[in-house]
Ligand SMILES: Nc1ncnc2c1ncn2[C@@H]1O[C@H](COP(=O)(O)OP(=O)(O)OP(=O)(O)O)[C@@H](O)[C@H]1O
């Protein structure tokens with residue numbers, strides 16, 4: 520039987536109990552799965568990821584991670600935030616090393632061989648080796664996004680929460696970053712939950728695609744675009 524990684528039951532997610540962003544949320548994600556979440560801007564996708572990461576408390580309901588009631592332990596959960604959260608004056612190397620040090624348990628020592636190895640390997644996997652010593656503030660948006668991804672890969676987490684991590688990348692770089700991350704997930708039997716606004720890309724990368732809209736998270740139903748638009752219009756016009 521597959522192991523449960525994220526289990527959420529009867530939950531309300533958001534910031535105000537009177538107006539939750541997501542209602543009656545039930546979600547089960549197992550080890551080894553890649554799940555993509557799409558939906559309109561401002562609907563609550565980032566808030567859902569931050570709730571799973573333990574950064575936003577649930578308004579109601581129950582959540583277990585890896586079958587436990589507690590937050591993920593150190594290094595177990597990797598988060599690539601939409602706003603990246605990099606240290607802007609520090610170098611690429613330093614930022615990625617921070618990720619590696621999160622999980623090289625007990626080795627709080629910047630010269631740890633394992634942490635250095637993982638740092639260089641992840642920087643290389645993201646194709647930014649030549650920028651290793653460059654401060655983040657001097658990088659392009661897409662390069663910064665790749666640093667945030669490298670930081671999470673260097674951490675070697677069991678679950679990755681990735682928020683629009685393929686933004687600002689050209690097609691070729693995007694394919695390369697995507698394959699490095701999905702390879703990591705597949706070879707390590709890890710789990711990936713990714714917020715991805717591009718539906719065709721989301722369908723291609725994920726085992727399951729979920730759509731967040733109107734406070735509900737539902738499986739994506741494949742329909743011709745014209746039908747989706749007309750259903751949406753019907754809903755908006757209440758007919
Ligand atoms: N810390 C906060 N406190 C109160 N409201 C917040 C907070 N963070 C986000 N919100 C609100 O919650 C709503 C959902 O925001 P969220 O960032 O989850 O949307 P999103 O689906 O990720 O959008 P996008 O696709 O634009 O990234 C927005 O209306 C936003 O203003």
Ligand SMILES: [Mg+2]
Nearest residue numbers: 564565601682
């Ligand atoms: Mg968002």
